[in-house]
Amino acid sequence: xxxxxxxxxxxxxxxxxxxxxxxxxxxxxxxxxxxxxxxxxxxxxxxxxxxxxxxxxxxxxxxxxxxxxxxxxxxxxxxxxxxxxxxxxxxxxxxxxxxxxxxxxxxxxxxxxxxxxxxxxxxxxxxxxxxxxxxxxxxxxxxxxxxxxxxxxxxxxxxxxxxxxxxxxxxxxxxxxxxxxxxxxxxxxxxxxxxxxxxxxxxxxxxxxxxxxxxxxxxxxxxxxxxxxx
Amino acid sequence: xxxxxxxxxxxxxxxxxxxxxxxxxxxxxxxxxxxxxxxxxxxxxxxxxxxxxxxxxxxxxxxxxxxxxxxxxxxxxxxxxxxxxxxxxxxxxxxxxxxxxxxxxxxxxxxxxxxxxxxxxxxxxxxxxxxxxxxxxxxxxxxxxxxxxxxxxxxxxxxxxxxxxxxxxxxxxxxxxxxxxxxxxxxxxxxxxxxxxxxxxxxxxxxxxxxxxxxxxxxxxxxxxxxxxxxxxxxxxxxxxxxxxxxxxxxxxxxxxxxxxxxxxxxxxxxxxxxxxxxxxxxxxxxxxxxxxxxxxx
Numbered sequence: 215x216x217x218x219x220x221x222x223x224x225x226x227x228x229x230x231x232x233x234x235x236x237x238x239x240x241x242x243x244x245x246x247x248x249x250x251x252x253x254x255x256x257x258x259x260x261x262x263x264x265x266x267x268x269x270x271x272x273x274x275x276x277x278x279x280x281x282x283x284x285x286x287x288x289x290x291x292x293x294x295x296x297x298x299x300x301x302x303x304x305x306x307x308x309x310x311x312x313x314x315x316x317x318x319x320x321x322x323x324x325x326x327x328x329x330x331x332x333x334x335x336x337x338x339x340x341x342x343x344x345x346x347x348x349x350x351x352x353x354x355x356x357x358x359x360x361x362x363x364x365x366x367x368x369x370x371x372x373x374x375x376x377x378x379x380x381x382x383x384x385x386x387x388x389x390x391x392x393x394x395x396x397x398x399x400x401x402x403x404x405x406x407x408x409x410x411x412x413x414x415x416x417x418x419x420x421x422x423x424x425x426x427x428x429x430x431x432x433x434x435x436x437x438x439x440x441x442x443x444x
Numbered sequence: 445x446x447x448x449x450x451x452x453x454x455x456x457x458x459x460x461x462x463x464x465x466x467x468x469x470x471x472x473x474x475x476x477x478x479x480x481x482x483x484x485x486x487x488x489x490x491x492x493x494x495x496x497x498x499x500x501x502x503x504x505x506x507x508x509x510x511x512x513x514x515x516x517x518x519x520x521x522x523x524x525x526x527x528x529x530x531x532x533x534x535x536x537x538x539x540x541x542x543x544x545x546x547x548x549x550x551x552x553x554x555x556x557x558x559x560x561x562x563x564x565x566x567x568x569x570x571x572x573x574x575x576x577x578x579x580x581x582x583x584x585x586x587x588x589x590x591x592x593x594x595x596x597x598x599x600x601x602x603x604x605x606x607x608x609x610x611x612x613x614x615x616x617x618x619x620x621x622x623x624x625x626x627x628x629x630x631x632x633x634x635x636x637x638x639x640x641x642x643x644x645x646x647x648x649x650x651x652x653x654x655x656x657x658x659x660x661x662x663x664x665x666x667x668x669x670x671x672x673x674x675x676x677x678x679x680x681x682x683x684x685x686x687x688x689x690x691x692x693x694x695x696x697x698x699x700x701x702x703x704x705x706x707x708x709x710x711x712x713x714x715x716x717x718x719x720x721x722x723x724x725x726x727x728x729x730x731x732x733x734x735x736x737x738x739x740x741x742x
Contacts, residue, residue: 240541272729274716291729294699307458313699330698331731351696351734409694 219244226250230257240265242283258286264303275312278305281322294333297324300341306417313350316343325414332369335362338379342413352391352429354381363410365419376429382407383425384418395430446607446620447473447593447713448700449545450681451721452688452740455707456587458722462487463584465721469710470572470581470591472717476620477593480606481575482567484558484616484683487586491534496535496612497543498565500603502553504530510615514550529578531557540613543617547733555603558610562587562685565616567606590683592618599644614685617653619646620713621678621698650672650701653682664737667691671735679732681711689739696734703727709740 221244223233233248234256240246242264251257255274258267262282264416269277272290282301284324290311300319317333319341326334326343332350335343338357350368355371367385374391381394381405390396399422408421449469453459460486470481490496501508506687512525524535538546540559547556567685571592576582577641592607599605610616623629626645627651629652634640638651649670656666663684668681670691679698682689690700705727709729712718715729733739 252719253714255714255716272715272719274714291715292703312701313696332734 221246222249223247224249225254225257232255234259235260236261236396237265237267238259253293258284260303261303272309272337277307278303281305291328296326297322297341300324305384309344310347315345316341321345322414327415329366330364334364335360335379336382338362339385342410344410344416346385346414346416346418348385351388354379355391357381360390361406361410361426363407363416363419365413365416373427373429375433376427377434380428382428384416384423387425387427390427393430393433394427397426397428399424399426445595445597447717448591448620448679448681449473449710449712449717450588450590450618450683450688451708451710452588452683453586453708454705454742458606458707459487459587460585461640462589463580463582466584466589466591467572467576467582468720469712469717470576470593472605472720473593473713474572476713478571479596479601480569480594480603481572481592481613482565482594482606482608482618483576483579483581483589483591483608484608485564485566485581485586486562486588486683486685487564487585488562489585490561492546494535494537495543495559495561495639496541496557496564497536497547498557498563499532499534499547499709500555500557500567501530501532502551503728506530506532506554511554511604515546517658518546518550523685526707527568528580530568531566531579535627536655536676546583557604558608558616560610560614560685561614563610563614564606565610567592567608568603569601569606571586573698580604588683588688590616590618590681590688592620597622599642604642605644607646609644609647611647612654612657615650615654616681617646617650617682619649619678619679620700621676621693623649623674623676623678633643649680649682657684663687663689664739667737687739687741689733689737691737692732694735696732700732701729702732702738705728 223365226426245266251273252422257434260280265284267286269288274293277287279298286305297305300322311330313331315330315334316324326345329347334353338360340359344363346365349364351369354373358377362381365384370389371391373394526533607618608616623645626648653666
């Protein structure tokens, strides 16, 4: 959406703390451009306002983490844990993402237009992650809820110790992790993948031919109905 | 947590400013390792046949002139002294095998941090900005450097426990991570006659690699054996006189980013440490894959 006002904040002028404090002051609907990120960590974290944020360049760890509302675009690559514990809103990375993309995300949508490194979607708790390219090893590790779409290939140990999260892979799966299995696609899956690929802008993913990976439930130890304490 | 940086220059025009490139990289990663800082600088500036010995003084203000006189007396040939902060590099024709004994006999309180035709090692307790300033790292020239910012997790915070560990001619190692079976590996190495300066886990890896290479392995082969023998979490950056190599364990939970341009190959624990290098915006940037050996000669 078009922002009400346009603001530009430069990492060359502001510390990360100052920049985040400035972001937290802005009203909903503001369009913000963050310049000169130069790999800095923790940019645009903990925001609960509806901002449109563009980061012009390569950024570091935890970009957009804990977000509950903003729409963030990174015009470059990001380091570890982009969108960690995201609650809602979107993060789109034009480049690649390093390890643990979307770790523990509760909600929202994270789109990686390049590849993602190891442990993408680790401990996912309800968020949605769409990776256009390949995903690194141990992706989806212990993912509890939510959806991952990997447009390219998945490296080894995909979905190790999965709970309720579901992983769709457009390319090849090098190997499944412990207690992950390939499941039949049904009509709901195809519809979900088609919608997600469309939202992510992935023209190369054919919803009818993805591989669906879920928990085999042999190691599954989550049963709230039994009054277990976690 | 620790920070690793390294740069190997392809463009010789950058050699005079190597230290200016490396010191800020270390400073950026001081947040990953504020305890201690160290760097191995590779510069070809001694005559054929001469070697440099990086020596650590027991105290500031150490009498290096007297020390050098004793080396000259033992060796019978002139020795060049290059004081740096508390420490010094001496240039001699002492053979590495003989040097350890000669130097230990002169003053066992002076510790040998590295030796070779090109390598110089400077390391100390303190954050990167202070240590680099103390030893004049920003003013150093050279063709290659590896460095480390330490947050100690398994052995004491002292100068000799700092990285790099440079235990064979022109060979240096920096490590981010922790080995879990290093005591067993050290026991096996001791049985083969290897001696250790510290109880640090990274020194075990350095001595293991040195032993493999002494037996004829190249650096890549030695690192393949590290993957088989060592258990734990590790990202290693290892340099020899003409090579530069990176390896990560199977979990790859200790970070590393590589940036390659026609002018250099540079590595760092985090991209933020590479972001101010000249031309990095056009570099090929990638993360080393788990259990793969990456080497650069060019």
